[in-house]
Amino acid sequence: MATKTPAAKTESVLSLRQKLARYSTVRNWLLLLVFWEIIGQLRLVADGALPAPSAILARMWVDWADYPPHIWATLEGAGAGFLIGNAVAIAAGVLFATFPLTQRLARGVNVALFALPPIAVSPILVITFSDMTPRIILAAIGCYFVTMSATVTGIQQTDRRIVDVVHAYGGRQWKTLIYAQMRSAIPAILSGLRVAAPNAVLGSILAEFGGGGRFGLGVYLIGSLGRGEPDRLWGIGLSATVIAGLAYLLFSLIATRLTGTSKAVTVPASPPAPKAEKSMVLTLALGTVSFALPFLLWWLMLAIMGTPAMIAKTPVGLFDYLFMMPSSLVSLGKLATALGQTLPMTMVGMAVGLSFAFALALCSVLYTAIIRGFMPVALVTQTMPLVALTPLLVLILGRGPSLILWITVSVTFFPAFVTMAQGLSMVSRAAIEVPKAYGAGPFRQLWLVSIPASLPYLFAATRLAVPRALLGVMIAEWLATGKGLGNLLNQSRGYLDYGMIWSVSVVSVLISVLFYQIVVAIEQRVLSKRGMAPAQ
Amino acid sequence: MRLALDRRRFLSLMAAGAALPTMGRFASAASPFAFQASWINDAEFTGYFVAMDKGYYAEEGLDLSYASGGPDVIPESTIIAGKADLTLTTPDTTIKAIAEQGAPFKIIGTQYQKNPIGIVSLASNPIKSPEDLIGKTLAVPPVNVISVEAMLKISGVDRSKINIVPYAYDPTPLIKGEIDASLDFTTNVPFTIKQAGADATSFLLYDFGFTIFNDTVVVTEETLKSKRKELVSFLRASRKGWEENLKDTTVYPPKFADSWFKGTGRSIENELFFNEAQKSLIEAEGGIFSMSEEAIEANIKALAEVGIAAKREYFDTSLLEEI
Numbered sequence: 001m002a003t004k005t006p007a008a009k010t011e012s013v014l015s016l017r018q019k020l021a022r023y024s025t026v027r028n029w030l031l032l033l034v035f036w037e038i039i040g041q042l043r044l045v046a047d048g049a050l051p052a053p054s055a056i057l058a059r060m061w062v063d064w065a066d067y068p069p070h071i072w073a074t075l076e077g078a079g080a081g082f083l084i085g086n087a088v089a090i091a092a093g094v095l096f097a098t099f100p101l102t103q104r105l106a107r108g109v110n111v112a113l114f115a116l117p118p119i120a121v122s123p124i125l126v127i128t129f130s131d132m133t134p135r136i137i138l139a140a141i142g143c144y145f146v147t148m149s150a151t152v153t154g155i156q157q158t159d160r161r162i163v164d165v166v167h168a169y170g171g172r173q174w175k176t177l178i179y180a181q182m183r184s185a186i187p188a189i190l191s192g193l194r195v196a197a198p199n200a201v202l203g204s205i206l207a208e209f210g211g212g213g214r215f216g217l218g219v220y221l222i223g224s225l226g227r228g229e230p231d232r233l234w235g236i237g238l239s240a241t242v243i244a245g246l247a248y249l250l251f252s253l254i255a256t257r258l259t260g261t262s263k264a265v266t267v268p269a270s271p272p273a274p275k276a277e278k279s280m281v282l283t284l285a286l287g288t289v290s291f292a293l294p295f296l297l298w299w300l301m302l303a304i305m306g307t308p309a310m311i312a313k314t315p316v317g318l319f320d321y322l323f324m325m326p327s328s329l330v331s332l333g334k335l336a337t338a339l340g341q342t343l344p345m346t347m348v349g350m351a352v353g354l355s356f357a358f359a360l361a362l363c364s365v366l367y368t369a370i371i372r373g374f375m376p377v378a379l380v381t382q383t384m385p386l387v388a389l390t391p392l393l394v395l396i397l398g399r400g401p402s403l404i405l406w407i408t409v410s411v412t413f414f415p416a417f418v419t420m421a422q423g424l425s426m427v428s429r430a431a432i433e434v435p436k437a438y439g440a441g442p443f444r445q446l447w448l449v450s451i452p453a454s455l456p457y458l459f460a461a462t463r464l465a466v467p468r469a470l471l472g473v474m475i476a477e478w479l480a481t482g483k484g485l486g487n488l489l490n491q492s493r494g495y496l497d498y499g500m501i502w503s504v505s506v507v508s509v510l511i512s513v514l515f516y517q518i519v520v521a522i523e524q525r526v527l528s529k530r531g532m533a534p535a536q
Numbered sequence: 537m538r539l540a541l542d543r544r545r546f547l548s549l550m551a552a553g554a555a556l557p558t559m560g561r562f563a564s565a566a567s568p569f570a571f572q573a574s575w576i577n578d579a580e581f582t583g584y585f586v587a588m589d590k591g592y593y594a595e596e597g598l599d600l601s602y603a604s605g606g607p608d609v610i611p612e613s614t615i616i617a618g619k620a621d622l623t624l625t626t627p628d629t630t631i632k633a634i635a636e637q638g639a640p641f642k643i644i645g646t647q648y649q650k651n652p653i654g655i656v657s658l659a660s661n662p663i664k665s666p667e668d669l670i671g672k673t674l675a676v677p678p679v680n681v682i683s684v685e686a687m688l689k690i691s692g693v694d695r696s697k698i699n700i701v702p703y704a705y706d707p708t709p710l711i712k713g714e715i716d717a718s719l720d721f722t723t724n725v726p727f728t729i730k731q732a733g734a735d736a737t738s739f740l741l742y743d744f745g746f747t748i749f750n751d752t753v754v755v756t757e758e759t760l761k762s763k764r765k766e767l768v769s770f771l772r773a774s775r776k777g778w779e780e781n782l783k784d785t786t787v788y789p790p791k792f793a794d795s796w797f798k799g800t801g802r803s804i805e806n807e808l809f810f811n812e813a814q815k816s817l818i819e820a821e822g823g824i825f826s827m828s829e830e831a832i833e834a835n836i837k838a839l840a841e842v843g844i845a846a847k848r849e850y851f852d853t854s855l856l857e858e859i
Binding site for chain 1: 604610612630802
């Protein structure tokens, strides 16, 4: 090989650069680990409340015999939830894609399932169901939206020509679905499953933490909390991270095997938009049914379960509790006070979280290596159970607004960042070349082309951030500040105030949905003006 | 290989056949009985574990199923929903629900004569009475705020002068001095603090006027009617289990290291400390679980201070008499 063709040359240069990039990423990770180790060893953070990685590993070694039954139980809950949640999701996805009307009817249910903060529904699941069921349901809810949206998108994007071939050979709707649409939807579904898998693990752990039962990492966590040993808590938290990460990897591998390519994935944040109906009456009717359906399902579920009215509030029961009882005024007052504390923090947290995600996404275009080094930290913040981190955060940040913001930003920024970064990376090269040719620097290129062009992704990221911001604020209130909805939810248990538990739960879902709808409305305005379509 | 397998299967079939008649007899005699505990498995429930392992419930004709609790498990919910026949509760919560919501509960006994809940602080920054709390930060699990407010009111301490924050079950902030005191089981946390190399000071809410029971044995009125015999059996077997456990508090926790306490995340030393510390709070003149008239009166009085109108009829001592 004395002479190389130009193509081969660029190829080898590219691979060298890739190798270098990979090397520098690994180097950054190692640097980070060493840094963490030093901080931990010298007890620099909060007087040693942040343990060194070596201490965490040593602790895991000592505790190792405890882990297997807990890990198995978590996998059992998460696994069952994953299977059920995804089966329902795929079936629903197929239904929605085949009969678009059903999708419009189910929109309310879909958005509610997407937006509900798990911490708010966990207590009512534990009240209504028993044993493994709350774990399975929470895990399944974590899977449903992602996979359902992926299925619908996958089916809708089927190549028209393949469908025509099936039609030409006399295949009907059913045949088309099996031979053409399901097949072409498989890569999309697999990418959905990949995101769903870690969600299932985290959902199960959250329900384990509160729901009683003998085994599960969440149960282990609650037992270990009282020991005041951060290294144990970090060990459990990092195991959760590893399991969630492995679940993600497993489905990435399956996807690569089956489809031969690795596709970029975003977390879907909107039910794929059905075509707008011309008739106003029909739109209104569909909207009403879609709004009523979640309430109907809620009522139906309780009716089937036969849970006594004292603890399980139906929509009617809740209305009575909030408006018709002598104690209603007091209840509403409590709820309003809590909302007054929670809502402003949620909005601020969302704004800060999104700004942070946006700044990071811009950095990811400008300084790639730093971002790669930062990714592991970001992943840990996503999968570490927050209860394990709270004592540390409280010691560092106190119990004021800064703590709420920190927790909120940490649960909000990551999915938003991934979505925004993807948007920025998908901007057409040719468009960027124009300002470049006129001598614009990287910042100006971003400002003139990349940011406007990735607007749909900015909105998608905002939609993702909405429910998470509320979740973050409620967690901080529950664990640290003792104010707002998060605290009210917990305190109501001490008063056996079931009406209030349900109220907080329902109100937090409604707020999430409302915020979500506001974002969607703004999005449609802005994007349609610019002739853009929303990103999934 | 095939022969060995067959022989093994044959033997196990024989064994199953031999066991069948006895199993049948037990199955028809033992009535299923579901018990919901109020927290994860720790020394708080040792007496029941002893009674189960020693077969005391089976002797009484009960087929007991035991469910552990957790932060989101509201014990009272499980008996209303029919998931459990009997549960252990915090009496202020239960009684408030009876008085204000007409909840159909009856208290038929109590595990703790004196509520083990107290204010725990570091010996280096000691809080020895409710007055000492003024100007301090106290961490309280949100569910227990009601108890703390009661104790403060009874002691004449202004609640607004104390900074109450949520307690998230982890004593690290207390050990590190971020908070001055926390509300927890005094049978438990002082051990953890000692492990961390510090010394703890604590006082019971009970000793400052909040004279209530804890882990009150609660059933619904319906269960009380329909399963009276089983309830008496449960109390009798459980009392036997607790008596056996408290004879020597060091015996049972280590024995449960690989069963009841396996993988709870706590340590056996911790359970030993707990078991010893709870002894004086459980033992009663009238026998374990008993509720004397004076004690019931003290409960009603303490709760009245915080506006919870408890009545004598919420307590049913007749089953204890049948033991």
